[in-house]
Amino acid sequence: MKDLINQLRSTLGDKAVIADTPDTTPFETDWRRLHHHKAVCVVLPETTDQVAATLRLAAAAGVKIVPQGGNTGLVAGGVPVAGAPQIIVNLRRMNKIRALDATGDTITVEAGVTLQEVQEAAVEAGRLFPVSLAAEGTAQIGGAISTNAGGIQVLAYGSMRAQVLGLEVVLADGRIWNGLRVLRKDNTGFDLKQLFIGGEGLLGIVTAAVLRLHPAATAHATAMVGVSNIYAAVGVFKTVQAKAGQSLTACEFITANAMAVGLAHAPTLRLPFTAANYVLVEITTPTPGLAVEELLASALEPLLEDGTASDAVVAQSERERADLWRIRETLSDGELAAGGSVKHDISVPIADIPAVVAAVETLIAQRFAGLRLNIFGHLGDGNLHVNVRPPAGRSLADIASQKNAITAAVENLAMTFAGSFSAEHGIGQMRIEGMAMHKSAVELDMMRALKKIFDPMGLLNPGKMLPGP
Ligand SMILES: Cc1cc2nc3c(=O)[nH]c(=O)nc-3n(C[C@H](O)[C@H](O)[C@H](O)COP(=O)(O)OP(=O)(O)OC[C@H]3O[C@@H](n4cnc5c(N)ncnc54)[C@H](O)[C@@H]3O)c2cc1C
Known part of the structure; x- marks a missing residue:
């Protein structure tokens, strides 16, 4: 491997190759800190030609390549796996x-x-x-x-x-x-x-x-809405969508559990009220003069009157809007800081979301008693992050033996509702069992055939997405 590292250094320059130092560790470890394997080196090319040269040198040496961006992926797709020697090619210097x-x-x-x-x-x-x-x-x-x-x-x-x-x-x-x-x-x-x-x-x-x-957006109207349950949350989504049409640009769902974990990590953020569940909605328009705040308020009023919403606050300034979004953005960081979870990223038809949430709650209570559910996600896309945390005072390692059973059960549930077991995070290393279980033989065959055409030597991102052999 020394020869390959020297060739890479002489072709790309010393600054482009990190090897034999602890500096490689952050590149080798996934965002959730669940996977870490040593790479031969980390290559930081500055041009397309340098990427091409790296791939040619690696191919000649029979060394595999792990492409990497910001390494924020949630399924460990951008870090090495156990086995054959691998080079990480991180693109951060190609930033023009x-x-x-x-x-x-x-x-x-x-x-x-x-x-x-x-x-x-x-x-x-x-x-x-x-x-x-x-x-x-x-x-x-x-x-x-x-x-x-x-x-x-x-x-x-x-x-x-x-x-x-x-x-x-x-x-x-x-x-x-x-x-x-x-x-x-x-x-x-x-x-x-x-x-x-x-x-x-x-x-x-x-x-x-x-x-x-x-x-460009000329105006936003953003509201946090409190609801007692997921049925009411879907009601909020459908009502605001009916009023705002395509101007509805975001509709997020957050349970009180997920909210508490997020906010524990961001103590300066304040909730405008407390509720059993929260819906964060935003209307955006590129059309000057459209009174989006009034539009949103008029959508929310009947929901408050008929009890679908228990509370609602419309942001009155850019600052208040940013604060509401900061609350949403702290959820994943908060969960990681609290010790992490067995994560899932399912999507189902929107009409089935309430039934799916109810089924997940029953599933965890009956088969995995004591584990804590954190559900949040992109309600308007039918996409739920169903995250399962260990009991209070216990760590993720303590429930490691249950992890596969939990994941299989949650993913199966999504599939029985004609859903997806990975809505937006991809497959990486962590959803491969789902591919083996839920994709048809025909679909897997077509994917493997494509891989063979584009990468006959199997050099690119080994151990990801496709169940072997
Ligand atoms: C706090 C937080 C919130 C998130 N929220 C969302 C969300 O709302 N929606 C969502 O979809 N995702 C979300 N993610 C997941 C993640 O941010 C996205 O998947 C993101 O697009 C990954 O980009 P990255 O540059 O970090 O890729 P990486 O993690 O570095 O890589 C991801 C995958 O892409 C491959 N790859 C990277 N760069 C290249 C390249 N140049 N060429 C070929 N392959 C490449 C890697 O090999 C790996 O398989 C979130 C992650 C975090 C940490």
Whole structure:
């Protein structure tokens, strides 16, 4: 391996290769701190050609590659697995905005630019880039594309897939595909970029992308609504959606348990009221003059009157709006700080959400008594994070023997409602059993065939997504 490290250093420069120091540890450890395996080295290329050179050198040495962005993924997809030697290729130095076209509403960025940096560049140009999630300051465009990230505005703008117009990708053999098209229409054969979106680094390394920009928001109205149960939460969603139509850009659900864990980690944040469950809704409009606050208030009024909502507060300033969103954003950090959980990321048809929540509560109470449920998620997308915490005073390690049974039970439940066992986080290392259990043989065969075509030597991101052999 020394030879390979020396070749990488002489080709990419000393600054681009980290090896034999404790500095590699954060790259080798996933965000949830559940997985850690040593890498041969960490490579930080600065150009597409350097990514290509790295892949050629690794292929010649028979060493495998783990593509990595901000390493905020929640299924350990961007860190090494046990077994064959692996190099981590982290894209953070590929952080240039190559072009912004305000007429065509596109931005062309390198893979290492963060989601937040793209949002900021869009605002500066009087536009909007809508993919937003709590890790946006660290998560990179390449990672967000490779996981087809969702976030809080999917119900209005779609997930990452809906934003991508073109891609530049380095293939496993080091060839570069320049598919950086800015076109809205292009029916010229298979749409190959779709294979890399949500491809989790198994088919190639995304090095740059052309992303769609949207008209800037001119006004927001944001409210926190208290509800006694999940039926009422769905009622809030449907009522506000009926009033606001496509202007409803976010609808998040948070149980009191999840809220308490999040807020324990952020003691300066204050809830405007307490409730059994919370719904955070936001209406956004690009149309000047539309009175969004009145629109939201008029949607909420009847809900308060008929008791669907127990309480509601509409943010009166940008500051109050930001505070409400900070409460939402602290949930995952709070859970990690409290010792972590057995996480799930299911989606089901929206009409079935109440039945699914009721079934999950019964399941945990009856089969896993004493464990604590933390449910929150993107209600407007039918996407629930069903997280199971150990009993008070116990650690995640104490319930390790139950982990697989809990996950199988929660995922099975989602599947019986014609749902998905991984809505937005992807598969990585942590949902592979779900792939084996829930995907048909035909679907797995097609995926394995694609992997063989793009990566016949099996160099890219081993041990992720596809159940072996
Ligand atoms: C607090 C918190 C909140 C989150 N909220 C959400 C949410 O609301 N919605 C959501 O969808 N996700 C959410 N996530 C998950 C995560 O942030 C997203 O999946 C994010 O898009 C991952 O980006 P990353 O750059 O960190 O990727 P990484 O974690 O580094 O990698 C993710 C996967 O993509 C591959 N990859 C990375 N870069 C490339 C590349 N350039 N080319 C090819 N493959 C690559 C990796 O190999 C890995 O398989 C959250 C995470 C945290 C920590």
